[in-house]
Each structure stands twice: as structure tokens, then as C-alpha cells.
Amino acid sequence: MIEDQSPYAAAAAAAPKETVFALLFAISFSHLLNDTIQALLPAIYPVLKDSYRLTFSQLGLITLTFQVTASLLQPLVGYITDKRPLPYSLPVGMGLTLVGLLALSRAHSYPAILLASGLVGSGSAIFHPEASRIAHMAAGKRRGLAQSLFQVGGNAGSSIGPLLAAWLIVPHGQAALSWFSLVAMLGVFLLWQIGLWQARNLHRIQRKSAHTSAAAQVRPSSRRVAFAMVILVLLIFSKYVYLVSLSNYYTFYLMERFHVSVQTSQYYLFLFLFAVAVGTIVGGPVGDRIGRKRVIWFSILGAAPFSLWLPHAGLALTAALTVIVGLILASAFSAILVYAQELMPGKVGMIAGLFFGLAFGIAGIGSAVLGHLADRHGINFVFHFCAFLPLLGLLTAFLPEVESEAGR
Incomplete structure (x- = not known):
């Protein structure tokens, strides 16, 4: 209580x-x-x-x-x-x-x-x-x-x-x-x-603290804020569509490519989901120390080498790669949400609602689209296609700086 x-x-x-x-x-x-x-x-x-x-x-x-x-x-x-x-x-x-x-x-x-x-x-x-x-x-x-x-x-x-x-x-x-x-x-x-x-x-x-008032004097223009929000939405898109490909279709991928049983595929899925939980815990405090933008860079783009490797790996390496991808990608959401709240101070609830809403919506739509692709082209095609999504992390370069050393 x-x-x-x-x-x-x-x-x-x-x-x-x-x-x-x-x-x-x-x-x-x-x-x-x-x-x-x-x-x-x-x-x-x-x-x-x-x-x-x-x-x-x-x-x-x-x-x-x-x-x-x-x-x-x-x-x-x-x-x-x-x-x-x-x-x-x-x-x-x-x-x-x-x-x-x-x-x-x-x-x-x-x-x-x-x-x-x-x-x-x-x-x-x-x-x-x-x-x-x-x-x-x-x-x-x-x-x-x-x-x-x-x-x-x-x-x-x-x-x-x-x-x-x-x-x-x-x-x-x-x-x-x-x-x-x-x-x-x-x-x-x-x-x-x-x-x-x-x-x-x-x-x-x-x-508001003193450094927040000082930061307001150099806050990005409305146009740059709007542009940054578009970038953040695209980053959320890349993160959640790739994650939904694993959370919803990973078991089918393992059964088709490696001929494992349903029960065995569930164990591999649990490893991935556990890695996501750990990555979620890590991303926030690391962003507090080194800055949200650096975490966003690493959380999206950093997963790209492993996601691109995954469709070509054997079973044991596939399991290891999904754990790494889960750890890296899961650290992104907290950093993106807090970055957006600092980009638009005073709109904490609206920003949280927007990004949680996007997460729900993108996951739902992404699941349906990927299911359609799997029906038409096979589950292996879905994983080859989604492997390129973390490359959208390159868009982080266009995000403005909104944090000062004092604010960390």
C-alpha cells in the first residue's frame, strides 16, 4: 500500500x-x-x-x-x-x-x-x-x-x-x-x-530546474521538433515490426527451417522473451548515464549486424543471435520515450500515450502484414525481409541534441 x-x-x-x-x-x-x-x-x-x-x-x-x-x-x-x-x-x-x-x-x-x-x-x-x-x-x-x-x-x-x-x-x-x-x-x-x-x-x-529553463533558450525549433518526432516514429516502427516478427513467428521459423518440435521452439522463444525483459531494464539507466540519443543509436542500428546474420545461421547460433537482438532492441523504448518527453516538455502524458499507442498499433498491423507475407512467400522470406529493418537506426543521426550534461 x-x-x-x-x-x-x-x-x-x-x-x-x-x-x-x-x-x-x-x-x-x-x-x-x-x-x-x-x-x-x-x-x-x-x-x-x-x-x-x-x-x-x-x-x-x-x-x-x-x-x-x-x-x-x-x-x-x-x-x-x-x-x-x-x-x-x-x-x-x-x-x-x-x-x-x-x-x-x-x-x-x-x-x-x-x-x-x-x-x-x-x-x-x-x-x-x-x-x-x-x-x-x-x-x-x-x-x-x-x-x-x-x-x-x-x-x-x-x-x-x-x-x-x-x-x-x-x-x-x-x-x-x-x-x-x-x-x-x-x-x-x-x-x-x-x-x-x-x-x-x-x-x-x-x-522545472534551473538547467531546464536554460535549455529552453536553445530548444529546437517547432519544425525540428516535428521532424524529430517523425524520426522517432520510424524508429519505433523498425523496432516493433522486427520484434513482432520474432515474438509471433519465431516458433514457426524454427519449426520450418530446423524441424524442431513445437515444445522445443517454445523454449527458444522463452530465451528471446527473457532477453527482451533484461534489455528493457538495462536501457533506461544506461540512457541516464550516457544520454538518450547514444542509447537510441546503439539500440536500433546496433542490432543490424546480428539481424542480418540471423537468417543465415544454424540453430544454436540463431538462438544466440536472437538473445543478442532481444537485449539490444528492447533497450530502445525507454530511451525513445524519455527523449521525446524531453523534446516536448510539459506534454508527458500525451507523449506517453502517443508512443504506447504507436507500439500497440504498429505491433498489431505489423503482425497482420507479416502474416500475409508469410502466407504468400513463406516464413523464411519474412525473416530475410525483417533483417534489414534495424538499418533504419541510421535515421538517429538526424535527431537534435536535447540533453545537457547537467540534465543527465
């Missing part, structure tokens, strides 16, 4: 640049709870397909409904809360997810499933930008570390969700989704406590 009368409340007023680790761990755990629930939706597709005789196109429309609400609403939510902070919007968002989860457990028609999916996506849209703001508020000078801790909670939840679905929902059916309402209710309670802290510490995000 996060007490609103905790010692941090007094300490924050005197030293707002202090990192509040209690809040960071709490919001990271909340992210784990939220993304565990989000991950249940695709994990139960086989159950829904068999129960309602759904086609793959209908399953794709469920994904689209979830992704559209989760992606498009996030920047809007962030924009609104930048203008007027809403400390208790987080438990409201988790409450929406709870309603969607219960509706999905009781849905007996395809339109009802679509409606429930939209509710779950709406809860996610409210959660991510405001939770990222909390991480920003509690970060002090360690913004990269804060975003990494926040992100790794989500990564853990995304990994746990399918396991829980396999253990509980597949054996017991769609109605077993209602058991996860306990997870959502825990999230509502925890996020209410976090909201109490946020309400008492809004000055942590409003206050």
Missing part, C-alpha cells in the same frame, strides 16, 4: 528530484497486473475459435477492436491529463478493464465479444499514459531507469498472461476469465493508493 501521508510526501517538497522507488515498484507491479489481463485476450483465441466457430478474419477483427481502442485513445487521454491532471483516472481505467473482463467471460455472441474487447482496450488506453506520468513524477533525475522499471512490469505481465491462460482458461473454458477479476480488483485498490500519492505530489512534474 502506498500511504498518502508517507515520508516521501514531505521529502518530495524539499527534494523533488529524489527518486521514489516505492512508487516506481508499485506502478511497475500495476503494469504487470494490467498487461497480464491484456495478454489474456489473444491467449484465449483458440478457445473462442472453437466455441463460436470463428474464422481467422473474425479473430483479426477482435484484435483490431482491441488495438484501435487501446492505440487511438491513448494520445487523447494523455493530452487531456496534461491539461488537467486526473490522479484517480488510473483506478477508473482498471475498473473499465474489470468490466470488460467480466463481459468477455459471459459473452455468448460475436458482437458481445467485440464490445468486451473494446472495453478492455479502453482500460489500457487510460492506464498507460497516466501510469507513465507517475513513473516520470517518481523518477527524480533517473527518468530512464524509471521508464525501464515501468516497462519491465508490462513485459512480465505479457509473459505471464499466456501461461495463466494455458493453466486456467484452456482447461476450464471462457467462464474461467472471471477468476481474473481478482487480479483487476487488486489493481484497482493499488492504483487508488498510487492516486493518493499523485494528488499530493503534482508539483514533482510541474516544477
